Each structure stands twice: as structure tokens, then as C-alpha cells.
Amino acid sequence: MGMSREELRLLREKKRLELHEGKDSENRIEILIGMGSSGIASGAKDILKTLSETLKERGINNAMIRKTGSLGLDHAEPTLEIKMSGMPDIIYGKVTSDVARRIVDRHILGRELVCGHVFDKPAQDVVKEPEHAI
Amino acid sequence: MPYKKFCLVCSGKQCASGQSEEIYKELKKLTMEKGICQDVQIVRTGCFGLCSKGPIVKILPDETFYVNVGVKDARAIIDEHIIAGQPVENLMLRHENPAKESRFYQKQVRIALRNCGIINPEDITEYIARDGYAALSMALFEMEPKDIIEELKKSGLRGRGGAGFPTWMKWKFTHDIRDQADEIFIICNADEGDPGAYMDRSILEGDPQSVLEAMALAGYACGSSMGYIYIRAEYPLAIERLYKAMDQAREYGLLGKNILGSGFDFDIEIRLGAGAFVCGEETALIASIEGERGMPRPRPPFPAVKGLWGKPTVINNVETYANIPKIILRGGDWFSRIGTEKSKGTKVFALTGKINNSGLVEVPMGTTLREIIYDVGGGIPNGKAFKAAQTGGPSGGVITAEHLDTPIDYETLGALGSMMGSGGMIVMDEDDCIVDVTKFYLDFSVDESCGKCAPCRIGGRKMYNILRKITMGKGTMEHIQQLRALAVPMQKASLCGLGQSAPNPILSTLRYFEEEYLAHIRDHRCPAGVCKALVTYTINPDICIGCTVCSRKCPNNCITGERKKPHVIDQDNCIKCGICYEGCKFGAVQIA
Ligand SMILES: Cc1cc2nc3c(=O)[nH]c(=O)nc-3n(C[C@H](O)[C@H](O)[C@H](O)COP(=O)(O)O)c2cc1C
Ligand code: SF4
Ligand code: SF4
Ligand code: SF4
Ligand code: FES
Numbered sequence: 001m002g003m004s005r006e007e008l009r010l011l012r013e014k015k016r017l018e019l020h021e022g023k024d025s026e027n028r029i030e031i032l033i034g035m036g037s038s039g040i041a042s043g044a045k046d047i048l049k050t051l052s053e054t055l056k057e058r059g060i061n062n063a064m065i066r067k068t069g070s071l072g073l074d075h076a077e078p079t080l081e082i083k084m085s086g087m088p089d090i091i092y093g094k095v096t097s098d099v100a101r102r103i104v105d106r107h108i109l110g111r112e113l114v115c116g117h118v119f120d121k122p123a124q125d126v127v128k129e130p131e132h133a134i
Numbered sequence: 135m136p137y138k139k140f141c142l143v144c145s146g147k148q149c150a151s152g153q154s155e156e157i158y159k160e161l162k163k164l165t166m167e168k169g170i171c172q173d174v175q176i177v178r179t180g181c182f183g184l185c186s187k188g189p190i191v192k193i194l195p196d197e198t199f200y201v202n203v204g205v206k207d208a209r210a211i212i213d214e215h216i217i218a219g220q221p222v223e224n225l226m227l228r229h230e231n232p233a234k235e236s237r238f239y240q241k242q243v244r245i246a247l248r249n250c251g252i253i254n255p256e257d258i259t260e261y262i263a264r265d266g267y268a269a270l271s272m273a274l275f276e277m278e279p280k281d282i283i284e285e286l287k288k289s290g291l292r293g294r295g296g297a298g299f300p301t302w303m304k305w306k307f308t309h310d311i312r313d314q315a316d317e318i319f320i321i322c323n324a325d326e327g328d329p330g331a332y333m334d335r336s337i338l339e340g341d342p343q344s345v346l347e348a349m350a351l352a353g354y355a356c357g358s359s360m361g362y363i364y365i366r367a368e369y370p371l372a373i374e375r376l377y378k379a380m381d382q383a384r385e386y387g388l389l390g391k392n393i394l395g396s397g398f399d400f401d402i403e404i405r406l407g408a409g410a411f412v413c414g415e416e417t418a419l420i421a422s423i424e425g426e427r428g429m430p431r432p433r434p435p436f437p438a439v440k441g442l443w444g445k446p447t448v449i450n451n452v453e454t455y456a457n458i459p460k461i462i463l464r465g466g467d468w469f470s471r472i473g474t475e476k477s478k479g480t481k482v483f484a485l486t487g488k489i490n491n492s493g494l495v496e497v498p499m500g501t502t503l504r505e506i507i508y509d510v511g512g513g514i515p516n517g518k519a520f521k522a523a524q525t526g527g528p529s530g531g532v533i534t535a536e537h538l539d540t541p542i543d544y545e546t547l548g549a550l551g552s553m554m555g556s557g558g559m560i561v562m563d564e565d566d567c568i569v570d571v572t573k574f575y576l577d578f579s580v581d582e583s584c585g586k587c588a589p590c591r592i593g594g595r596k597m598y599n600i601l602r603k604i605t606m607g608k609g610t611m612e613h614i615q616q617l618r619a620l621a622v623p624m625q626k627a628s629l630c631g632l633g634q635s636a637p638n639p640i641l642s643t644l645r646y647f648e649e650e651y652l653a654h655i656r657d658h659r660c661p662a663g664v665c666k667a668l669v670t671y672t673i674n675p676d677i678c679i680g681c682t683v684c685s686r687k688c689p690n691n692c693i694t695g696e697r698k699k700p701h702v703i704d705q706d707n708c709i710k711c712g713i714c715y716e717g718c719k720f721g722a723v724q725i726a
Contacts, residue, residue, distance in 0.1 A: 002395060003386055004395045008386075015259045015260065019263055036250075036340055037335060066254050068252060068254055069251055070339065071250065072493045072494030074492050074493035076491075076493075088140065094180075112137060118142060118177055118178075119179060120180070122244070123243055124240060126243065127249075
């Protein structure tokens with residue numbers, strides 16, 4: 001099944017909207033977990049499990065967990081990022097199972113940040129900079 | 135009611151030493167006083183990577199970034215910004231040179247790592263949503279092969295695998311002879327042998343499609359329809375994600391026959407390496423793909439002309455490839471605006487050793503070592519002093535404190551007697567012994583030498599043995615001359631880069647730390663207290679309170695003493711494990 005150039009462009013637009021609209025819509029919560037070698041070595045798989053269990057326990061069913069590569073913050077692994085409407089995008093680091101539960105209860109349900117585990121984005125996003133060629 | 139604003143106070147090590155905790159408490163106190171603790175949450179965060187301008191406070195969602203904040207500034211932040219909504223101008227970051235690409239406070243610029251930690255590497259559509267395959271699509275329909283090479287030339291991109299050879303030139307060599315060859319190959323070098331580097335692994339785990347797209351671009355530019363990725367078998371996660379990425383790319387018609395209906399065919403296969411360092415050398419890698427033993431071959435002929443199975447072959451490193459789709463999409467001029475005169479763009483470093491924020495960092499070429507270590511890296515732990523940074527792995531050397539402010543690029547590192555290499559950067563503090571570290575790299579090179587040529591096989595072993603003697607206190611002054619004398623023929627007469635560069639760590643450390651070698655030889659002393667044969671542990675009777683901890687912990691039972699009386703080490707039986715030194719809470723155990 002090959003794509004044409006136009007189909008590639010349409011797919012990009014569609015997926016972009018999907019990812020973008022997802023963030024702004026009231027009822028979607030996105031959690032990105034760093035699942036590179038360094039994240040996994042420091043326990044990212046357990047965090048993923050704890051998160052999905054806790055989300056289920058609290059009856060939150062509009063959260064989407066996505067696996068991603070490593071942000072490069074090895075000193076702060078495991079790391080995850082949460083995007084939801086009404087809150088700034090936040091990266092959490094040094095996430096233990098306990099911190100993961102606090103993130104669900106405080107960040108997602110309580111709309112407050114989990115003190116001591118917030119980390120900054122390491123760099124601006126070059127893909128989102130203006131003057132796209134296409 | 136949810137909070138309207140968040141006030142992030144850096145509690146990283148450097149800001150903490152600048153009273154960030156007091157700032158945090160003051161901000162909290164003020165929010166109580168003003169009755170706004172329902173509106174704004176004060177939060178402690180990790181290091182922002184700009185410690186030299188700390189303490190840092192950042193306000194969300196406004197994205198206001200305050201630097202050099204003092205306790206006395208807390209009131210202005212609360213009154214003016216939080217309550218009145220007016221950012222405090224004089225606390226905001228001012229760029230020394232606003233014209234440069236430093237519109238943001240972050241020192242990092244992520245081009246090669248642009249998607250790592252952002253997309254799901256197992257879902258090609260997420261890559262596509264972030265301009266993935268837009269460069270290939272544009273190239274196939276709007277650009278001639280020579281236009282691609284022209285963009286690369288403008289960009290100034292040089293190889294990130296070690297030597298820093300201009301990428302466009304390699305591609306052009308092959309492009310120019312493509313009509314004479316019946317087959318041409320594209321190779322991605324993912325062998326990543328430098329023991330201190332792991333950026334290639336991270337890119338393949340976090341953004342495998344970018345490498346596939348770049349290889350297809352290389353195929354189109356150089357007239358090839360077949361690529362190989364040579365990756366070490368110890369990278370199972372990267373391999374698994376590469377396979378998934380290739381399957382998906384084929385499914386979407388972005389690899390295989392007639393890509394996007396353009397008539398261009400390109401496919402990729404994976405070849406696993408057993409992990410020998412020398413197999414990362416391009417001619418050895420090619421031999422290994424051909425099924426031969428991974429031993430280097432003489433160059434010329436260069437792979438660009440006569441490579442895999444004798445056919446013209448373009449071989450590039452993972453990080454080199456990861457830059458390319460972005461360069462084609464935004465143009466070579468954009469890329470060439472980042473970096474220094476001769477080294478363009480960014481470089482990913484794997485920052486490890488005595489550093490607070492270990493990890494992968496991508497900074498523009500020309501960033502200083504000081505910025506990398508004391509801003510991005512968050513400084514040296516436990517208030518220890520910086521001694522040197524090792525770059526270039528077993529082929530490289532050290533950069534010392536006096537060169538902390540040198541802008542780092544291919545040229546400056548070479549002039550300092552080190553090299554860029556693949557980007558491993560190991561930070562050493564006062565507790566690291568320079569002779570011991572050098573011995574480690576020599577040991578590595580000797581172990582990894584394939585033995586094909588004598589200068590490397592024999593010279594390397596000899597140098598290693600001399601270093602071993604020095605660390606055991608059996609060094610002589612002649613040894614220093616011998617090390618220097620052995621280095622030259624090895625650099626000149628070795629067949630491949632491994633042997634040619636193996637003496638570099640010795641020459642570099644002799645250049646900057648000859649005194650430390652002499653201390654080992656002349657004074658039988660290891661100033662850092664690392665070389666066990668030269669260290670004696672003693673207990674200072676004036677400090678020891680006789681808590682008995684050390685005598686209980688000593689694995690060889692050679693510490694004696696009565697409770698509450700000074701203890702003594704029996705030097706004849708001490709195996710110099712250092713456990714007593716680590717364990718004494720009173721600092722009574724001393725190294726001499
Ligand atoms: C001993 C030795 C080991 C090498 N190991 C690697 C490696 O692991 N990865 C790599 O990309 N290049 C390695 N190189 C450099 C390659 O020979 C080659 O220059 C590089 O793959 C070219 O890609 P680039 O121009 O994109 O840097 C090594 C070279 C030598 C001499
Ligand atoms: S220099 Fe060393 S690694 Fe290279 S071919 Fe000679 S013996 Fe083998
Ligand atoms: S641990 Fe320190 S203080 Fe305690 S007995 Fe040993 S040397 Fe003395
Ligand atoms: S260095 Fe080790 S062996 Fe020697 S006295 Fe201390 S604990 Fe015992
Ligand atoms: S510790 Fe605050 S910016 Fe690094």
C-alpha cells in the first residue's frame with residue numbers, strides 16, 4: 001500500500017490536528033513516558049504500570065499514556081510529561097511509584113504541581129519554530 | 135478553584151547554594167500574607183540548566199524567566215507580577231547578544247534530538263506529524279540529487295562519528311561516479327564503540343524514522359537503492375525499534391519500491407555487529423558486513439569510491455543522519471547560522487562522570503566547556519573542584535580548567551590536543567587520577583586492537599605496561615621519554631584510526647598533567663589518592679573518637695583500638711580498599 005505525496009501531506013495534517021486538538025479539548029489528558037534504555041533501567045516500566053493502575057482506580061478514563069524515547073535527562077530518570085487543558089505542559093523527573101500516584105491525585109485531579117519533581121524542558125522545539133518549508 | 139499561576143523556584147544544587155530555598159520560603163510566606171495562596175502555587179523544581187545566572191524563578195503559564203533572583207526580589211515578583219500582572223523587567227534574562235540564535239534562555243538547541251522524548255518512536259504517524267518525510271517528499275519531487283548535495287554544502291554539516299569530514303563531499307564523490315557503478319550502497323554506522331557515548335543509541339531508540347529518512351535522502355542524492363544499518367547487538371531496544379520503524383515505513387510506502395509514487399526505490403537492511411570497537415572504523419565495518427573478519431583495510435581507496443563489495447559506498451554516523459532531514463527542510467543556510475565558522479550546527483554530548491546533570495545534551499558548536507559543565511550540566515557534585523573533561527574517548531584527550539572558556543568545535547578541540555570524537559564527555563574532579571584514567575583508555579585500546587599491524591599491537595601494549603608500572607609506584611623518569619617516543623611511530627605507522635589515535639590520551643595528559651605523572655614516579659605519591667599501591671590510609675589520633683565503625687567494617691580486620699580510644703591501622707595487612715575512609719563520619723581516616 002503506497003502513499004502519494006498528497007496523501008502524505010493529508011496524513012500529516014490529520015495527525016497534527018489529532019495531536020494538537022487532543023491537548024486543547026477539555027477531556028483529554030496525555031502522559032508521555034520516557035522509555036529509552038536509561039528510563040527503562042531506572043524503572044519506567046513500573047511507573048507505567050503504577051500510572052495505569054492508579055488512573056483506573058480513580059476512574060480516570062480519558063488519559064492517554066504514550067511511550068516516547070529519552071529526553072536525555074539521565075540524572076532525573078524516570079521522566080514523564082503531562083499535557084492537559086488548563087495546565088501548562090509539565091515534565092516530571094525522579095518519578096517513583098509514590099510520585100506517580102501523587103501526580104495522578106494532585107496534578108491530574110487536583111490541578112496542582114507535585115513539588116520537587118518538576119523539571120524544565122531542555123530546549124525549545126525546533127520543529128515548532130516558524131517558517132516551515134512545507 | 136485551580137491555581138491561576140505557578141511559580142517555579144529552582145532547587146538544583148547551584149541555585150540552592152545561592153539561597154533558592156530561602157527565596158522559596160519567602161515567596162510562600164508572602165502568598166500567605168497577601169491571601170493569594172489559592173491563586174498561585176510555589177513549587178521547587180530541578181536545575182534549569184542556566185546555573186551561572188541562578189537562582190532562577192520561572193512563572194507559568196506566562197513563561198517568564200527570572201535570573202539572579204535574591205530573597206529581596208520575592209516581594210516584587212509577588213506584588214508586581216502575580217498580583218498586578220506586570221512582569222518584573224529588571225529580573226528578566228537579558229541576552230548578551232540578542233542577534234544570535236539565543237532567543238531562548240536554554241543553552242541547548244536540539245536538532246538531532248528534536249523528536250527524542252517527544253514522539254512515540256514506534257508510531258510513524260507521530261514522526262510524520264512533526265514534518266517527518268517532508269524532506270524526502272520535497273527532495274523527490276522538487277529537487278535534483280545535486281540540489282540536495284548543494285544544501286548540505288551550504289549547511290556545513292560535518293560527520294558526527296569522529297573525524298568531522300564534510301558530509302556533502304562524501305556524497306558528491308559518490309554522486310559524481312554513480313553512472314559508472316552498477317550498484318551503490320548507503321551505510322549507517324551505529325556501532326558506537328566509544329565507552330562514554332550513547333547518543334546514537336538514544337536517537338535510534340527515540341527517533342528511528344529520522345535516520346531512515348536521511349538514508350533514503352542519501353540514496354536519492356547518490357543514486358543508491360540499498361542501505362545497511364550496522365548496529366551493535368548490545369542495543370536490543372534500538373534494534374527492535376528500528377525493525378518496527380522499517381516495517382511501518384514500508385507499509386506507508388516510504389521505503390521500498392516507487393516511494394511516494396516518484397519512481398525512486400530504496401530499502402534498508404540491518405546488520406548486527408558483535409561489538410568490537412574497531413568494527414566502527416568504516417573499512418572494518420564494511421569488511422564485517424561482507425562477512426569477513428572486522429579488520430580495517432588500507433585507505434585509499436576510500437569507501438566513497440570503492441566500498442561495500444567494491445562498490446561506491448556512502449557511510450555516515452547516526453547523529454550525522456539525524457540532522458539531515460531538518461537541514462533539507464529548512465535549508466542549509468538556516469543550519470549554517472548555528473555554530474562557529476568551520477563547525478556548523480550542534481553536537482550532542484554524553485555528559486557523564488562528576489557532574490550533577492548527567493545525560494545527553496545538544497548544544498550549538500562553539501558553546502564553551504564552562505557553559506556545558508556549569509550551566510547545562512549543573513556543575514560538579516559535592517562542591518568539588520573541576521579537574522578536566524575527557525572528550526573523544528580512547529582517541530581523545532583532556533581539556534583543563536584553563537580552557538573552560540574555549541568555544542568547543544572540531545578545530546579548537548584538535549588544537550588543544552583532544553578531539554570531538556563521537557561526543558563522549560567525561561567530567562573529572564580532584565578525586566580522579568589522571569594517570570589512572572589514561573591507563574583505562576590505553577587498556578581499552580590494547581584490548582580492542584585487532585592485531586593486524588605491529589605499531590598498534592606492540593606499541594600499545596608497551597605503553598600500557600609503562601602506565602601500569604607508574605601507577606604501581608615502579609615508574610622511572612625514562613618512562614616519560616619512552617611514552618613520548620613510542621607515540622610517534624604508532625601515530626604515523628598504524629593502519630587505522632584506532633592505532634593512530636590510541637596514544638592521544640597519553641600525549642594529552644602528559645601535556646597538561648606532567649606534574650601528576652612525576653608525583654607518581656618521583657614522590658611515589660598519587661595526589662588524587664586513587665592508585666592503591668601508592669596510597670596509605672592512616673587514622674589521625676587527634677580526630678578519631680573511637681566509634682569502632684571502621685574496625686567493624688574493615689574486610690581484612692586490620693584496624694584495632696578500644697572503644698572511645700583512637701584506632702590504628704595495621705599497614706602490613708591493609709589491602710587499601712578505602713572502606714574505612716568512606717565510612718568514617720569524622721574524617722579521621724586520612725589518605726597520604
Ligand atoms: C577505531 C575507530 C572506531 C570508530 N567507531 C565509530 C563508531 O562507533 N561510530 C561511528 O559513527 N564512527 C566510528 N568511526 C569513524 C568511522 O570510521 C567513519 O569515519 C564514520 O562512520 C563516518 O561517518 P561520519 O562522517 O558521519 O562521521 C570509528 C573510527 C575508528 C578509527
Ligand atoms: S591500527 Fe590497530 S586496530 Fe587498526 S588495523 Fe592496526 S592493529 Fe588493527
Ligand atoms: S570510624 Fe573514624 S572515628 Fe570511628 S574509630 Fe574509625 S577512625 Fe575513629
Ligand atoms: S583500607 Fe580497607 S583494609 Fe585497609 S584498613 Fe581501611 S578498611 Fe581495612
Ligand atoms: S541549579 Fe538552578 S539553574 Fe542549575
